[in-house]
Amino acid sequence: xxxxxxxxxxxxxxxxxxxxxxxxxxxxxxxxxxxxxxxxxxxxxxxxxxxxxxxxxxxxxxxxxxxxxxxxxxxxxxxxxxxxxxxxxxxxxxxxxxxxxxxxxxxxxxxxxxxxxxxxxxxxxxxxxxxxxxxxxxxxxxxxxxxxxxxxxxxxxxxxxxxxxxxxxxxxxxxxxxxxxxxxxxxxxxxxxxxxxxxxxxxxxxxxxxxxxxxxxxxxxxxxxxxxxxxxxxxxxxxxxxxxxxxxxxxxxxxxxxxxxxxxxxxxxxxxxxxxxxxxxxxxxxxxxxxxxxxxxxxxxxxxxxxxxx
Ligand SMILES: Cc1cc2nc3c(=O)[nH]c(=O)nc-3n(C[C@H](O)[C@H](O)[C@H](O)COP(=O)(O)OP(=O)(O)OC[C@H]3O[C@@H](n4cnc5c(N)ncnc54)[C@H](O)[C@@H]3O)c2cc1C
Numbered sequence: 001x002x003x004x005x006x007x008x009x010x011x012x013x014x015x016x017x018x019x020x021x022x023x024x025x026x027x028x029x030x031x032x033x034x035x036x037x038x039x040x041x042x043x044x045x046x047x048x049x050x051x052x053x054x055x056x057x058x059x060x061x062x063x064x065x066x067x068x069x070x071x072x073x074x075x076x077x078x079x080x081x082x083x084x085x086x087x088x089x090x091x092x093x094x095x096x097x098x099x100x101x102x103x104x105x106x107x108x109x110x111x112x113x114x115x116x117x118x119x120x121x122x123x124x125x126x127x128x129x130x131x132x133x134x135x136x137x138x139x140x141x142x143x144x145x146x147x148x149x150x151x152x153x154x155x156x157x158x159x160x161x162x163x164x165x166x167x168x169x170x171x172x173x174x175x176x177x178x179x180x181x182x183x184x185x186x187x188x189x190x191x192x193x194x195x196x197x198x199x200x201x202x203x204x205x206x207x208x209x210x211x212x213x214x215x216x217x218x219x220x221x222x223x224x225x226x227x228x229x230x231x232x233x234x235x236x237x238x239x240x241x242x243x244x245x246x247x248x249x250x251x252x253x254x255x256x257x258x259x260x261x262x263x264x265x266x267x268x269x270x271x272x273x274x275x276x277x278x279x280x281x282x283x284x285x286x287x288x289x290x291x292x293x294x295x296x297x298x299x300x301x302x303x304x305x306x307x308x309x310x
Pocket of ligand 1: 027063069129130131133135136141188219221227228300
């Protein structure tokens with residue numbers, strides 16, 4: 001990272017973290033070096049950082065908790081803008097019928113905050129190990145709910161102008177694991193507000209505990225992963241198709257189709273980027289050949305390579 005740039009980023013209210021390996025920033029625990037890490041401490045410092053990045057012509061990638069990313073262990077040249085704990089405030093909306101969260105707040109913390117305020121609607125997301133920004137970016141969902149059902153607005157920095165813009169739900173184009181934010185890398189989400197209903201705190205907690213238990217029972221949470229490896233294809237389920245094709249436990253190097261849940265590829269230990277991508281390619285080919293269904297990867301593949309074949 002350029003020294004002059006680092007000084008100006010710090011002056012703009014960002015924490016300049018410097019070099020970190022991507023394996024320490026992602027839940028799959030795979031990934032090499034990057035061009036350095038900078039974490040804004042507020043929406044304003046994020047906007048100032050964007051203007052600075054544009055001035056210096058620096059290319060960058062945004063990371064929250066890295067729970068939906070498969071990062072290349074050859075590393076990437078780009079800088080990482082980390083939207084994390086520095087931007088994780090959660091508060092009640094005026095009137096108390098919802099909450100507003102910094103994009104770096106964890107989804108789990110947002111669910112717990114809502115429950116403590118006896119607000120219902122966020123229970124479905126309890127256990128999703130990402131940030132609010134990451135959840136809005138991909139319209140995260142689980143157990144019959146999705147971000148789309150509760151979002152009121154999101155504020156995002158326009159990477160071209162460095163200005164903050166407010167998006168209404170209609171402007172976000174939210175559908176299954178999709179948003180306008182995914183279509184072009186143009187916005188950094190800095191906060192989001194959610195409309196929630198009045199409920200009973202104990203009943204909300206009971207539902208959240210039930211959801212967490214279902215996750216623990218079904219998902220391979222003891223191993224690093226990026227969650228569901230493939231999106232649900234129209235008319236079926238990725239995990240069902242993978243299981244039907246006899247791929248449970250299928251292994252390439254340190255990467256494995258989880259024996260507990262075929263929808264997850266896990267890092268059994270020492271998995272490389274090539275192991276994971278190679279395994280995903282084989283799974284995809286076998287599923288197309290045997291069932292005709294095409295599986296599209298759900299996680300973002302973070303690499304400087306021009307083509308991974310996925
Ligand atoms: C064990 C496990 C279980 C999971 N269960 C679920 C589940 O039930 N439902 C579900 O939907 N997902 C699930 N996931 C996937 C993941 O947790 C979600 O996709 C989550 O929303 C990603 O948030 P993140 O902060 O980790 O994003 P990251 O992985 O850091 O980033 C993912 C993408 O979002 C972009 N992004 C992140 N933050 C911002 C921001 N502030 N502004 C703009 N772009 C941003 C990144 O650039 C990247 O393209 C699971 C993952 C794991 C490991």
